[in-house]
Amino acid sequence: MGALPRTDREGDGAALRVAVVAPPWLELPPDAYGGVESMCSDLVDALVDRGVAVTLLAPGRHGTAAAFRPTGPTADPRLMGQALPEVVHAAQLPELLMDLCVDVVHDNTLAGPLVAGSHGLPTVVTAHGPVQGDLGSYYRTLSRRASLVALSDAQRAHLPSARWAATVPNGVRPERFPFRATKDGYALFLGRMSPDKGPVWAIDAARAAGLPLVLAAKCREDAEKAYFEDNVEPLLGGAVEWIGEVGGQQKHDLLAGARCLLFPIDWEEPFGMVMIEAMACGTPVVALRRGAVPEVVDHGRTGWVCDRPAELPAALLRAAEIDPRACRAAVEDRFSAAALAAGYERVYRQVAASGGPPAAARPAS
Known part of the structure; x- marks a missing residue:
């Protein structure tokens, strides 16, 4: 039939x-x-x-x-x-x-x-x-x-x-993402508001590195809202900015302008689309070695893969060593x-x- x-x-x-x-x-x-x-x-x-x-x-x-x-x-x-x-x-x-x-x-x-x-x-x-x-x-x-x-x-x-x-x-589709070789100073957390995505680790790492952090995340479901209110909202302020869920041009501009995407996951992520979206914009990824991260991020070429949360601050400070053109090329060639x-x-x-x-x-x- x-x-x-x-x-x-x-x-x-x-x-x-x-x-x-x-x-x-x-x-x-x-x-x-x-x-x-x-x-x-x-x-x-x-x-x-x-x-x-x-x-x-x-x-x-x-x-x-x-x-x-x-x-x-x-x-x-x-x-x-x-x-x-x-x-x-x-x-x-x-x-x-x-x-x-x-x-x-x-x-x-x-x-x-x-x-x-x-x-x-x-x-x-x-x-x-x-x-x-x-x-x-x-x-x-x-x-x-x-x-x-x-x-x-x-x-x-x-x-x-x-x-x-x-x-x-x-x-x-790489052509749908704006490429920027010159970056702004902030690190970006982009995903959903959940402990397995590691927003608290992102805040801790950015503060330890002395860098501003922009938190942009889906926070619609009851569990996401409860986690945000109990664990993330008390940590906001200073150089940590919460802007909520983003999409379209705003999302692309944030990805393109970030010094790096911070991806401190605490679960076996099967892929992680946001990593290749960042790389398409020429933005390196700083991530923890969980799930598919080592298959997506070429350590030292398109970002830094860390074994422990304590390694994230140093990796954030080294994000500028990554060539944005290599990030874009990786997406064009592989993703x-x-x-x-x-x-x-x-x-x-x-x-x-x-x-x-x-x-x-x-x-x-």
Whole structure:
């Protein structure tokens, strides 16, 4: 149901038709915070550039170069993390996909892959979050009937028992980010307000280095607000400025002007989009060695990777040693949307040809 005959899709030069499913929380492209949504937006535009026929399934308005099927009239970010919107979003997919002639579905949601059996189309699933604990059990089971893609080798290493189809790092469109070789004096913390993102460590490091710090973070959910009020707000003042959530041109200007992006995470981050967004602006990254950080940041070339929070102040003071042009070049070479699309197109073609998870992805028995 829905898929064109495989014989019409053979060969690298053949047309390829893909349905990309985005999460239900935000319109694409997102106005502010939205790592998964940013990736989906850049991916579909870059796939269209490559001649892939893409249909995007997402809520709200039509904002990309792909064909569009809305999963709802609006997106409500206030519902982010709630189960029901995710389930309702997933339940619509078989009907929406029924009359689409596509070879592969690329699902970027948590619940959506559960209905893959209903629409009968080969499905690629990107694991956008952690793959430990209950989520690890979920993705391990899912990988037996869908082609599971990791964002980094670090993420993949946390679930070696899954049948991973590929590792495809995230990417951005560098031309959409302003490059600045001359930086201002502030360090920048940009992300969400959560202890695993390390905002308190960021404040401590900037103060120890004697540098101004700009804190810009998503702080919408109750847990984020409570953490901010209890742990971060009492530390504000002096050279530490809180500006809340940012997006669009304001976000780009902050990234481009910063002496560095401070990324002191305290969890196994599977990728970290903001790192490559900063690098696209020519801004180095000062980060802790967790998750995918060593795969993204080239120590001494595009930033400094620290083993302990106590090392962050010295690294902040050395940010000016990093050549902004090297940061930009790393994104153009390794983390561009073009590279992202090329990586996923390879996966799509493998899956379309085989009708399921590639045999090479299956663990040896």
